[in-house]
Amino acid sequence: MEFRQSSKLTGVCYEIRGPVVEQANALEAAGHSILRLNIGNPAPFGFAAPDAVLAGLIARLPQAHGYTDARGITSARQAVAEYYADRGFQGLDERSVYLGNGVSELAGMAIQALVDTGDEVLIPSPDYPLWTAVTRFAGGVPVHYLCDEAAGWQPDLADLEAKITARTKAIVVINPNNPTGAVYSPEVLRQIAELARRHGLMVFSDEIYERIVYDGATHHHFAALAPDLVCLTFGGLSKSHRIAGFRAGWLIVSGPRPAAANYLEGLTMLAGMRLCPNALAQHVIEAALTDNTIDELVRPGGRLEAQRTTAWQTLNELPGVSCVKPQGGLYAFPRIDPDVHRIKDDERFVLDLLLREKIHIVQGTGFNWPQPDHVRIVTLPEAGDMEVAIRRIGRFLDSYQQ
CATH class of the missing domain: 3.40.640.10 (Type I PLP-dependent aspartate aminotransferase-like (Major domain))
Incomplete structure (x- = not known):
């Protein structure tokens, strides 16, 4: 007998931990190091509890x-x-x-x-x-x-x-x-x-x-x-x-x-x-x-602020990519110009990026954005690592076709 999922789950999705995550897990199990820029989890990036x-x-x-x-x-x-x-x-x-x-x-x-x-x-x-x-x-x-x-x-x-x-x-x-x-x-x-x-x-x-x-x-x-x-x-x-x-x-x-x-x-x-x-x-x-340690991290020059700024600046330096400056949170949501890069399937794009560069981000349609022209990138890595990762994404985009 086959057991099927409840019909209540029809149309329910959560792409932050969706199918691409399973591929990332399989790659890690095979010995690859994956840069997880898909979920706002501070601990793996060296952030300690107060x-x-x-x-x-x-x-x-x-x-x-x-x-x-x-x-x-x-x-x-x-x-x-x-x-x-x-x-x-x-x-x-x-x-x-x-x-x-x-x-x-x-x-x-x-x-x-x-x-x-x-x-x-x-x-x-x-x-x-x-x-x-x-x-x-x-x-x-x-x-x-x-x-x-x-x-x-x-x-x-x-x-x-x-x-x-x-x-x-x-x-x-x-x-x-x-x-x-x-x-x-x-x-x-x-x-x-x-x-x-x-x-x-x-x-x-x-x-x-x-x-x-x-x-x-x-x-x-x-x-x-x-x-x-x-x-x-x-x-x-x-x-x-x-x-x-x-x-x-x-x-x-x-x-x-x-x-x-x-x-x-x-x-x-x-x-x-x-x-x-x-x-x-x-x-x-x-x-x-009553703990205010977050204030040091978001002030000018604080670690979270510096990472956010580095991500935003580096994204806007990539050809065919633009990003509104985030004023809060731990993410950037850049636009990938469809006239430059012609991405028709953003989930396929993030999967291909994962397979080639071992960087895990999330497609914009996973956030119920109607067009496949955005991605979300977590800004938790140290500023230098953040810049390197985004430039790797840029090089991937330069040669990527669908």
């Missing part, structure tokens, strides 16, 4: 043996609520906070609790593909609104408004954006809020990169600008504190709770079904929220 986080982890080991509250330990939820109250959120307490095994788990829970079959969720294009995947898995319909490369990858508000229908339930905002590195202006966020207000939509604001911004850019919290809207804000420690493997994330519910009371019952039920988040990771949250 000392304060590790000390907090060790100190709390004796208390981390049992289940916690389904939403997370109260002290950590209180710390998260206070952190965001200091940043302009209104009416928060520990009941406003759900802890999770990273933002990925919480995004799935948040969508599952809201979406019925056929409901639509507005998601940016390009997007972090998890949002599209969990919407499809919930039986919903992801509807992608375009972000404008010519405007620094800010959302195209006219396109967003045109795609709102009677089935639309929520708008996803990813700010700072993965994969483009855009940091959204307060004006754009207020206009998105007005659309959500006018059409009665929930907002999911993915702000995992809020502390990784460059060149004096300022991150603005959506919920602080629109306190009258039901907004779920997602954050965590994976990137800012370089502990992706700890899986320490949270979501904050803000706005008029009575309007979301029934929804929150469902969200709390889903939180209970997983029993609780990882108890050990929860115990590092209080210490982590």
Whole structure:
């Protein structure tokens, strides 16, 4: 008897860990060294967890043996609520906070609790593909609104408004954006809020990169600008504190709770079904929220800033390649001019690059960008290694044909 995957998985994809990854794994198993520029995992590139986080982890080991509250330990939820109250959120307490095994788990829970079959969720294009995947898995319909490369990858508000229908339930905002590195202006966020207000939509604001911004850019919290809207804000420690493997994330519910009371019952039920988040990771949250070591990495001349700048400059030196300067995050999303390089299948391109150069990047269509003319490159290697890798990609492009 043959066992087939569930029909619920039809159309669900996550190319960051998709088929090309399997080829990369096979090459490593055969003895090749692969430069993994496909996933924002700081640890392999020499980024260490902050000392304060590790000390907090060790100190709390004796208390981390049992289940916690389904939403997370109260002290950590209180710390998260206070952190965001200091940043302009209104009416928060520990009941406003759900802890999770990273933002990925919480995004799935948040969508599952809201979406019925056929409901639509507005998601940016390009997007972090998890949002599209969990919407499809919930039986919903992801509807992608375009972000404008010519405007620094800010959302195209006219396109967003045109795609709102009677089935639309929520708008996803990813700010700072993965994969483009855009940091959204307060004006754009207020206009998105007005659309959500006018059409009665929930907002999911993915702000995992809020502390990784460059060149004096300022991150603005959506919920602080629109306190009258039901907004779920997602954050965590994976990137800012370089502990992706700890899986320490949270979501904050803000706005008029009575309007979301029934929804929150469902969200709390889903939180209970997983029993609780990882108890050990929860115990590092209080210490982590007072750790500011990320500031040294993103300041001018800091390691993350230097790597981002090197990647952006080197990409723009390649013939037929252009890249908007990322203002936040850990990625670059360059455009490969189709009139110069004539790439028709970007997944085939990244696979061919992997096979020849042993460099692993992700195709732009994997982020639900409609044309095969972009790729995403992780900017975590040291600046010198970053430049060498991008020049190798450039040499590959010079001789590549499809």
